[in-house]
Amino acid sequence: xxxxxxxxxxxxxxxxxxxxxxxxxxxxxxxxxxxxxxxxxxxxxxxxxxxxxxxxxxxxxxxxxxxxxxxxxxxxxxxxxxxxxxxxxxxxxxxxxxxxxxxxxxxxxxxxxxxxxxxxxxxxxxxxxxxxxxxxxxxxxxxxxxxxxxxxxxxxxxxxxxxxxxxxxxxxxx
Numbered sequence: 001x002x003x004x005x006x007x008x009x010x011x012x013x014x015x016x017x018x019x020x021x022x023x024x025x026x027x028x029x030x031x032x033x034x035x036x037x038x039x040x041x042x043x044x045x046x047x048x049x050x051x052x053x054x055x056x057x058x059x060x061x062x063x064x065x066x067x068x069x070x071x072x073x074x075x076x077x078x079x080x081x082x083x084x085x086x087x088x089x090x091x092x093x094x095x096x097x098x099x100x101x102x103x104x105x106x107x108x109x110x111x112x113x114x115x116x117x118x119x120x121x122x123x124x125x126x127x128x129x130x131x132x133x134x135x136x137x138x139x140x141x142x143x144x145x146x147x148x149x150x151x152x153x154x155x156x157x158x159x160x161x162x163x164x165x166x167x168x169x170x171x172x173x174x
Contacts, residue, residue, distance in 0.1 A: 015105030
């Protein structure tokens with residue numbers, strides 16, 4: 001028995017009909033929602049419930065992650081922005097002008113991530129400028145998580161609708 005055709009059927013390289021693409025999409029937004037500015041959500045909920053040392057740990061972890069994120073944005077932000085704009089525009093042209101399905105799928109994964117990155121940098125800059133603590137810090141982090149979840153739900157919905165249309169077009173042979 002030749003395993004190659006079986007393996008190629010399981011790992012389908014057409015993006016929108018592949019279970020692997022949808023698993024990556026779900027795992028991506030699940031982890032984006034769980035890590036708020038790089039801080040695990042369970043640390044935030046523990047600080048909200050128990051206060052005290054858990055709140056101090058959250059403040060320290062937030063300070064470290066905010067400084068890390070803003071340092072990265074300050075030193076390599078311009079280059080990263082240029083590279084990301086090049087990659088996204090290349091994927092958009094390949095995907096939506098030349099109709100390459102892999103480029104469409106990659107664009108639909110990376111474009112919302114770039115928006116989430118911009119939201120994270122904005123929130124980090126706000127935290128550094130305002131230096132919230134206690135309940136105010138929890139509110140900022142929870143608001144950031146909410147916007148990330150809204151962005152993720154929107155991205156999953158748009159990707160699902162576009163992917164379903166692509167699959168219907170492929171089945172009907174249009």
